[in-house]
Amino acid sequence: MKRSGDDVKMISGEAPIVFSKACELFxxxxxxRAWMVTLQGKRRTLHKEDVAAxxxxxxxxxxxxxxxxxxxxxxxxxxAKSDSMVVER
Amino acid sequence: xxxxxxxxxxIVLRSSDGEVFEVEEATARxxxxxxxxxxxxxxxxxxxxxxxxxxTLAKVIEYCRTASPFxxxxxxxxxxxxxxxxxxxxxxxAGTPVSPGGTASTATASGTQPxxxxxxxxxxxxxxxxxxxxxxxxxxxxxxxxxxxxxxxxCVSEYISFITSEANxxxxxxxxxxxxxxxxxxxxxxxxxxDYVGPLRxxxxxxxxxxxxxxxxxxxxxxxxxxxxxRRHPQITAAPSVCSQPPLMxxxxxxxxxxxxxxxxPTAPPPRFNHLSGEGSGPDYFLGMYEGGDDEGTSNxxxxxxxxxxx
Numbered sequence: 001m002k003r004s005g006d007d008v009k010m011i012s013g014e015a016p017i018v019f020s021k022a023c024e025l026f027x028x029x030x031x032x033r034a035w036m037v038t039l040q041g042k043r044r045t046l047h048k049e050d051v052a053a054x055x056x057x058x059x060x061x062x063x064x065x066x067x068x069x070x071x072x073x074x075x076x077x078x079x080a081k082s083d084s085m086v087v088e089r
Numbered sequence: 090x091x092x093x094x095x096x097x098x099x100i101v102l103r104s105s106d107g108e109v110f111e112v113e114e115a116t117a118r119x120x121x122x123x124x125x126x127x128x129x130x131x132x133x134x135x136x137x138x139x140x141x142x143x144x145t146l147a148k149v150i151e152y153c154r155t156a157s158p159f160x161x162x163x164x165x166x167x168x169x170x171x172x173x174x175x176x177x178x179x180x181x182x183a184g185t186p187v188s189p190g191g192t193a194s195t196a197t198a199s200g201t202q203p204x205x206x207x208x209x210x211x212x213x214x215x216x217x218x219x220x221x222x223x224x225x226x227x228x229x230x231x232x233x234x235x236x237x238x239x240x241x242x243x244c245v246s247e248y249i250s251f252i253t254s255e256a257n258x259x260x261x262x263x264x265x266x267x268x269x270x271x272x273x274x275x276x277x278x279x280x281x282x283x284d285y286v287g288p289l290r291x292x293x294x295x296x297x298x299x300x301x302x303x304x305x306x307x308x309x310x311x312x313x314x315x316x317x318x319x320r321r322h323p324q325i326t327a328a329p330s331v332c333s334q335p336p337l338m339x340x341x342x343x344x345x346x347x348x349x350x351x352x353x354x355p356t357a358p359p360p361r362f363n364h365l366s367g368e369g370s371g372p373d374y375f376l377g378m379y380e381g382g383d384d385e386g387t388s389n390x391x392x393x394x395x396x397x398x399x400x
Contacts, residue, residue, distance in 0.1 A: 014270035014293065015256075019249060021292045022277060023214075025285050026248050027222045030241060035227055045232040046223075048240045055244075060281035063251050064244050 101135040108143035119153035252276045
């Protein structure tokens with residue numbers, strides 16, 4: 001958390017705890033969505049492409065689009081990321 | 090980057106009292122100052138750090154070394170017990186941060202990732218925790234490919250950055266220096282993760298209630314309720330009113346109320362940082378290292394008393 005921001009100086013004691021739970025929820029949601037893509041393909045192994053598809057299909061995961069599409073070679077349109085461009089790219 | 094080989098070149102740092110430390114370039118570059126000096130060509134022989142004494146520098150190097158998982162050519166003269174960062178290191182070693190299939194690509198990717206991290210490297214949580222959470226969700230027969238694991242790991246890191254940035258913006262607007270739990274939850278709501286807000290508030294509430302008198306908080310990335318079990322203290326010393334303080338607490342955080350034992354931002358000279366910086370007034374970014382690297386996301390059961398935020 002601290003390393004992610006340039007100006008982040010201090011973090012309260014509870015913030016990481018909230019984050020740990022939030023990350024759990026995040027992982028659960030992303031995994032679940034990716035798994036649904038896996039099932040649609042009648043497969044049993046969750047692949048990176050499934051994760052990428054889940055990211056594409058979910059609005060709130062737009063900030064991840066660039067991250068999952070990097071190795072895939074498929075560049076999504078910059079217009080897809082509107083107000084999620086909070087972090088500098 | 091000016092230097093061609095990042096991972097193998099050694100940088101020599103000299104502390105204010107003349108002690109010399111040799112570190113890998115990747116480790117040294119954790120410091121933006123040193124990184125700039127390297128790029129400017131000042132690092133041909135020794136980099137003098139006249140503002141840092143040997144003891145502090147040793148700690149910083151320890152931290153930096155464990156913060157950069159790919160810099161593993163550890164110089165024996167500095168590889169002490171690394172008391173501060175042992176847990177994080179163990180977590181990484183035990184978790185095998187990157188499985189063989191993804192090692193090469195992730196290692197290279199980390200070197201050239203967009204500089205979300207100002208030190209130029211991605212810092213991941215131990216992957217075992219991530220995998221465990223994934224397996225909880227998936228059916229028994231499901232398999233997860235290695236690149237999927239790594240991808241999700243990267244996504245989580247990105248997620249943390251994303252939320253933290255937003256929370257940080259809000260803090261800056263309100264002229265606050267400390268990111269509170271409320272800021273984090275607010276940021277999530279703003280960025281579209283409304284579904285998380287309710288559960289997180291309840292989780293936070295329960296956590297506060299069960300830690301009324303507890304001053305040592307261990308942070309485990311992948312676990313939630315086990316934290317409560319291990320940390321629960323029978324005695325409740327603080328007044329109940331302290332714990333049920335409304336979320337507006339965060340706005341009154343800067344002048345730390347003496348009765349508060351929950352969210353005490355270490356804006357006052359913190360004696361609790363002694364074990365990190367040696368003098369409580371180390372480099373600026375170091376002051377905010379509330380965990381010294383041995384908490385975030387680790388899954389081991391070592392429970393260091395972390396009096397960083399509580400008086």
